[in-house]
Amino acid sequence: MKVAVIGTGYVGLTTAVSLAMNGHQVIGIDLVEAKIVKLRQGISPIYEPGLEEALKQVLENGTLAFSTKLQEAADADVFFVCVGTPEAADGTADLRYLYSAVAAIEQMHQASPKRRVVVVKSTVPVGTGDKVAELLSGCRELSVASNPEFLREGSALYDALAPSRIVIGAGEPETREVMEELYKGVDAPRVVTTRANAELIKYASNAFLATRISFMNELARLSAALGTDIVTIAHGMGLDSRIGPEFLRAGVGYGGSCFPKDTIALLQLAAQNGISLGILEQVRKVNATQPVWFLQQLQPFVPDCRGKRIAVLGLAFKPDTDDIREAPSLAVLQALEEKGAAVFAYDPIATDAVRQKFPNVTYTKTAEEAVQGAHAALLITEWKECVQLDWEQVYQKMAQPVLLDGRNAWPAKIVKEAGFRYVGVGKS
Ligand SMILES: NC(=O)c1ccc[n+]([C@@H]2O[C@H](COP(=O)([O-])OP(=O)(O)OC[C@H]3O[C@@H](n4cnc5c(N)ncnc54)[C@H](O)[C@@H]3O)[C@@H](O)[C@H]2O)c1
Incomplete structure (x- = not known):
């Protein structure tokens, strides 16, 4: 099928690549020109294991293309909307990007009407799909489906190719048929239901x-x-x-x-x-309150953080991603800075994004460098680069051998035997 994917972030790019790998002819659309320029060169603007290699492959096969112009996707049968739905000031989902994408589809459709399905993949409040259908009710050939995404960052491509389930919210049988055709060959349980049910799932x-x-x-x-x-x-x-x-x-x-x-x-x-x-x-x-509670465990070892060197290992919100949105590391860095600590942080991928928020932190190139002279080392994200350390070396480098393991991922028995004072989460 011919498919357009609007929004080429974590979900959109993964969706576009996986659909192209499954044999569809896909075009990815984004407003950000710089992203599209990179994507056309086979460079992924986000870090996801295996994604860039797969992107290069489908670009080479000619099954995936990119553009900033929705008109270039006019011959598509299916339009996936994968734009962000961030938190608005009052905590509700901010749907402005979604509605602006829907307005663009409407405009494009009116210029060249044909049978098309608009698929809302963004996470949206119950009733949004129905509202989109109402907004598009003037376009008789358009129908709307809800198809929420369940991929996990860090294994996004794998999840998109082998999903735990495919949830399809659509009323009309023809729309359901198009969605079934789209996912033909993908081995996963289906939940075919109303748009509202799909959104709440x-x-x-x-x-x-x-x-x-x-x-x-x-x-x-x-x-x-x-x-x-x-x-x-x-x-x-x-x-x-x-x-x-x-x-x-x-x-x-x-x-x-x-x-x-x-x-x-x-x-x-x-x-x-x-x-x-x-x-x-x-x-x-x-x-x-969890990061605050976690940092309280530091108190017996470093009663006054002022001027003390503290190593923070792992900054991304989880391993294998560069995403730092709402990462617990941000709360930890903030609290340590307020306490006057000299923070040395390491992350294999996410450093640049965090540096913009915390310019006074010293960012190191390795975990070993971060723990040099530290009065305590904190594990915040369990990247293997932060977990598999040479403990003898670390012991020698630290000013005080104190380990606070925020992910219960360090080898407690080994580090204790090596002479460290070790505190995990929820352990004695
Ligand atoms: N990130 C995840 O792990 C994940 C998992 C499941 C569901 N979701 C949901 O998927 C949606 C997208 O999330 P994300 O993390 O991919 O967001 P993102 O911020 O990484 O990407 C959104 C993209 O949409 C583009 N965009 C915005 N408005 C546009 C428009 N009108 N036309 C074209 N492009 C436009 C932006 O430039 C950006 O590249 C959200 O609703 C999110 O809740 C995310």
């Missing part, structure tokens, strides 16, 4: 995953007080098939471009409908 999924994390983070505080081990507890819990092992890892809090904004957007949507989602409110509170 996305928010509910993210809210539930955030709830699991905050539940474990709150429990980790109790576990630390009791002297029990949250990792063992999570393992024991996860073996129950009703619970399952995923998303039970206590840490320094969740971040990223989705959970923070989607949980607040869902709370706002509920409030607009007179419903209070108390559990979700608590989920957000726990997450907001």
Whole structure:
């Protein structure tokens, strides 16, 4: 099929590449000229494992092209809308990019009408797909489907090619058929339903995953007080098939471009409908206080941070991505700067983005460099470059051998035996 993908960020670019790999003829559209210039050269503006190689391949095959002009996509049968839906000042989803993309589609369609399907892939509040359909009701040949995205940054391409499920929200049988045709050959369970159900499935999924994390983070505080081990507890819990092992890892809090904004957007949507989602409110509170709670563990070892060198390892919101949106590292850097610490930070990919926000932090080229002369080292993102360290060397380099493991990813037994004072999350 001929497909246009509007917005070439984390979701749009991955969607465009995966559809092209699956044999469709795809054109990616973005407003940002610089991005399109790079993409045409086979350079990915974002870091995602395997994405750039795949991009080069589909460009070479001629199944993917890019443009800043939507008119160049006029012969497409399907228009994916993958633009950002960030958090507005009041916590609701800011839909201005979405509506502006829809207006552009309408204009293009009116100039050359034909049967087309507009697919909303961006995460949007319940009712948005219906509103888009209403806005486009003047264009008789256009229909609207909701097709939320569930990819995980860090394994985005893999997830797009082998999704956990494909959720299709569409009323008319012909629209559902187009969506089925589009995903023909992709082996994943289908949920074919209304647009509203599809939209809520996305928010509910993210809210539930955030709830699991905050539940474990709150429990980790109790576990630390009791002297029990949250990792063992999570393992024991996860073996129950009703619970399952995923998303039970206590840490320094969740971040990223989705959970923070989607949980607040869902709370706002509920409030607009007179419903209070108390559990979700608590989920957000726990997450907001988790970095603060984590940093309190530093107090016994570094009672006064002023002038003390603190190493922060890992800045991206999770490993294998360059995304720092709402990363817990930002809260940690902010707090350490307020305490007057001299912060030395390392991340394999995300340093440049963080430097713009924290110009006074010293950014190092390796984890080993960051821990040089440090009074404590903090693990914030479990990149392998930050986890697999030569502990003897690290011990010798540090001014004081104190490790605060915000991801329970360092080898506790080994580092303790090596003489470090080690604190994990939710461990004695
Ligand atoms: N990032 C994720 O892991 C993820 C996962 C699932 C769902 N989502 C949802 O997908 C959507 C996109 O997220 P993202 O992380 O890819 O965002 P992003 O900010 O990385 O990318 C959005 C892109 O859209 C472009 N854009 C904005 N308006 C445009 C327009 N009118 N025409 C053409 N291009 C336009 C921007 O220039 C940008 O390149 C959001 O709703 C998000 O919640 C994201």
